[in-house]
Amino acid sequence: MNAYLQLSPTNPALIGLVVLLVCGLGAWLVVTGRILTGGGAAKVRRSVSLAVKSLWLHKLRSFLSVLGIIIGTSAVISLMAFGEGSMQDALADIKRQGATNIIVRSVKPPDDSATANRSFVTSYGLNAKDLSRFSTFGDAISRMVPIRVQPTEARYLERMSNARVIATVPGYAEVNQLEMSRGRFLVEADDHEIKNVCVLGSEIADKLFPTEDPMDNSVILRSMRFTVVGVVKERMPTGGSGGSQAAEEYNRDIYIPFRTSLARFGEIIFTRSSGSRSAEKVNISQVTLTVDAEVDSPTGRLKVQAVGDEIKRMLDKDHYKRDTAVTVPLDRLEEAERAQNRFTNLLVLIASISLVVGGIGIMNIMLATVTERTREIGIRRALGAKRRDITMQFLVEAVVQTTVGGLCGVLLGLGMVFTVPVVWKLIAGSALPAKVHVPSIFLSLFVSIGVGVLFGWYPAQRAARLDPIEALRHD
Amino acid sequence: MPAIVRIVDLVKNYYMGTQTVHVLKGLNLTFEEGDFVALMGPSGSGKSTLLNVLGCLDRPTSGSYFLGDVDVAQMSDDQLSEVRSTYLGFIFQSYNLLPQYTVVENVELPLLYQGIKLDEKTKARCVALAEMVGLAERLDHRPLQLSGGQQQRVAIARSLVNDPHLILGDEPTGNLDTKTSVEIMQMLRELNRSGKTIIMVTHENDIAEWARRVVRLRDGRVESDTRNDTRMVMEMGR
Numbered sequence: 152m153n154a155y156l157q158l159s160p161t162n163p164a165l166i167g168l169v170v171l172l173v174c175g176l177g178a179w180l181v182v183t184g185r186i187l188t189g190g191g192a193a194k195v196r197r198s199v200s201l202a203v204k205s206l207w208l209h210k211l212r213s214f215l216s217v218l219g220i221i222i223g224t225s226a227v228i229s230l231m232a233f234g235e236g237s238m239q240d241a242l243a244d245i246k247r248q249g250a251t252n253i254i255v256r257s258v259k260p261p262d263d264s265a266t267a268n269r270s271f272v273t274s275y276g277l278n279a280k281d282l283s284r285f286s287t288f289g290d291a292i293s294r295m296v297p298i299r300v301q302p303t304e305a306r307y308l309e310r311m312s313n314a315r316v317i318a319t320v321p322g323y324a325e326v327n328q329l330e331m332s333r334g335r336f337l338v339e340a341d342d343h344e345i346k347n348v349c350v351l352g353s354e355i356a357d358k359l360f361p362t363e364d365p366m367d368n369s370v371i372l373r374s375m376r377f378t379v380v381g382v383v384k385e386r387m388p389t390g391g392s393g394g395s396q397a398a399e400e401y402n403r404d405i406y407i408p409f410r411t412s413l414a415r416f417g418e419i420i421f422t423r424s425s426g427s428r429s430a431e432k433v434n435i436s437q438v439t440l441t442v443d444a445e446v447d448s449p450t451g452r453l454k455v456q457a458v459g460d461e462i463k464r465m466l467d468k469d470h471y472k473r474d475t476a477v478t479v480p481l482d483r484l485e486e487a488e489r490a491q492n493r494f495t496n497l498l499v500l501i502a503s504i505s506l507v508v509g510g511i512g513i514m515n516i517m518l519a520t521v522t523e524r525t526r527e528i529g530i531r532r533a534l535g536a537k538r539r540d541i542t543m544q545f546l547v548e549a550v551v552q553t554t555v556g557g558l559c560g561v562l563l564g565l566g567m568v569f570t571v572p573v574v575w576k577l578i579a580g581s582a583l584p585a586k587v588h589v590p591s592i593f594l595s596l597f598v599s600i601g602v603g604v605l606f607g608w609y610p611a612q613r614a615a616r617l618d619p620i621e622a623l624r625h626d
Numbered sequence: 627m628p629a630i631v632r633i634v635d636l637v638k639n640y641y642m643g644t645q646t647v648h649v650l651k652g653l654n655l656t657f658e659e660g661d662f663v664a665l666m667g668p669s670g671s672g673k674s675t676l677l678n679v680l681g682c683l684d685r686p687t688s689g690s691y692f693l694g695d696v697d698v699a700q701m702s703d704d705q706l707s708e709v710r711s712t713y714l715g716f717i718f719q720s721y722n723l724l725p726q727y728t729v730v731e732n733v734e735l736p737l738l739y740q741g742i743k744l745d746e747k748t749k750a751r752c753v754a755l756a757e758m759v760g761l762a763e764r765l766d767h768r769p770l771q772l773s774g775g776q777q778q779r780v781a782i783a784r785s786l787v788n789d790p791h792l793i794l795g796d797e798p799t800g801n802l803d804t805k806t807s808v809e810i811m812q813m814l815r816e817l818n819r820s821g822k823t824i825i826m827v828t829h830e831n832d833i834a835e836w837a838r839r840v841v842r843l844r845d846g847r848v849e850s851d852t853r854n855d856t857r858m859v860m861e862m863g864r
């Protein structure tokens with residue numbers, strides 16, 4: 152859901168806008184109702200032209216009194232646009248990591264070293280049973296990519312390098328958006344036939360094959376030969392975020408078929424690092440499940456959440472050691488969206504304040520105008536104008552002002568949205584994403600009209616309540 | 627002649643804090659249709675207050691004011707506006723034209739509040755009225771470009787545009803020199819002769835002599851009510 156205002160009853164920006172909107176709308180309805188019952192379109196045109204005429208008499212004053220509205224409207228529109236732009240930018244980043252994925256990882260239970268089990272081999276994590284359980288979701292999960300990570304030395308001839316051997320299935324390339332620079336990624340047949348093939352990360356390929364062509368050569372992993380069938384393009388490592396998603400460095404990875412790993416290396420993973428050594432029995436290090444859902448639709452999101460919850464429940468039941476962790480990147484996406492929404496709402500709230508301030512400016516000038524034009528009011532009353540006619544006259548003047556101001560503000564705001572990023576790029580060199588938020592245009596226009604009605608009402612009433620005799624005597 | 631204005635026991639009090647000022651103390655007057663009345667009296671006599679009540683700008687404290695057959699004394703503000711708009715025309719001492727409007731637009735102003743459609747026909751009527759008062763050359767002038775006499779003529783044209791039953795003048799020549807005053811009074815008498823009822827306030831005797839009837843007020847009561855000699859009125863016209 153990309154709605155801009157978060158529909159929560161405690162959202163101050165929302166409440167403010169709604170109050171303004173409702174007041175504006177109500178007053179507007181009253182006014183239009185009065186205009187329409189009072190003689191229709193011709194009369195509207197007449198009172199508008201009347202208002203324009205008397206505003207035109209004091210061009211500078213009208214402009215200054217409406218300046219607040221212009222600034223307020225343009226601020227709302229440009230802030231919304233920049234907020235929306237940066238939000239979509241940030242969200243696109245998260246979506247690239249796969250917002251419909253659910254990542255299940257094996258984690259070493261924290262208390263394992265203290266247990267009485269005096270075995271060198273610690274056994275934990277996901278296993279084949281879990282995998283088969285995941286497949287009971289059927290169509291809900293469109294892809295299931297298990298990986299098994301083993302830090303291993305890779306050798307070619309006399310050259311040796313530390314690598315991370317990742318046993319996985321063909322879907323991995325898609326999930327992690329790997330692009331090939333040479334050859335191909337793993338295919339189904341590699342897995343089925345338990346072939347000894349591998350795909351190299353760019354850095355490891357450079358290390359092992361500085362001069363030779365790695366294709367169709369063999370790399371030795373754990374004294375077994377693996378034929379190189381492809382090399383992955385260099386890729387920026389992803390940043391880890393808040394412990395929920397580990398940082399991954401793809402360039403030192405070597406990919407081999409999942410079943411090959413199980414068959415050739417067995418279930419126990421030995422790691423040796425600086426003298427100490429440990430053995431762990433881990434079947435599967437991580438499974439990335441892609442839920443078949445649309446990330447931009449609310450139902451799709453609910454589905455992802457539901458599947459995530461179900462998986463958590465399933466794993467909790469079976470893994471009493473708490474040796475698994477479920478990460479739903481969508482949570483992060485929604486968190487980011489919420490933060491962004493809060494931020495934008497705050498900006499809009501601040502911008503709305505300038506709209507209100509603009510309204511007060513208009514009210515101020517209108518009050519002065521009413522005093523200044525007391526005699527005119529008296530004359531009009533003597534010639535047959537009803538109180539309502541006087542109210543209308545001044546109200547229309549206020550609304551014409553704020554409407555014109557709102558329109559100018561919209562134009563100014565749009566101008567800013569289109570020019571500021573260009574200038575920004577010239578000066579700061581970095582991109583300033585902006586996306587015009589269309590409802591904000593109508594919203595701010597509507598609010599500025601409402602502000603005119605709201606703040607024009609009191610001066611207009613005051614004008615209408617003047618005693619005609621007093622008003623005629625006024626100099 | 628049928629009565630166009632009949633006031634019965636008209637009382638107007640002003641309340642200033644705890645004090646009550648009795649301005650009109652039970653007036654009984656009848657003005658006939660087609661009459662030309664001058665209201666006179668020293669300041670504080672209540673003549674302006676009476677004119678305001680007659681002009682439906684103010685409501686009496688008690689008593690009745692029959693305009694035609696209708697008692698307008700206790701009408702609501704909106705109804706009084708309606709009466710002003712339909713039945714009354716005003717001519718003020720200080721002309722009271724709107725400076726931002728042209729001559730024709732000023733004449734048109736009362737029609738704005740009649741709820742009728744403003745089109746070429748009403749415009750032509752306004753132009754005709756402006757021409758009638760001798761401003762054919764100055765239709766698009768603004769009030770400040772006109773002399774006092776010319777402005778007052780615009781005001782007269784404006785007071786006629788709604789074809790009123792009653793024209794009320796509040797010292798219509800008060801700001802004018804003698805020569806221009808005579809011009810204006812001639813114009814008012816022409817109007818009266820064509821059948822318009824005119825009631826005006828003045829404190830100048832030679833202006834009051836243009837009227838057919840002179841009502842003098844003093845301290846909120848009628849002091850004298852005389853008819854000018856018809857012969858004399860005729861002579862003045864010559």
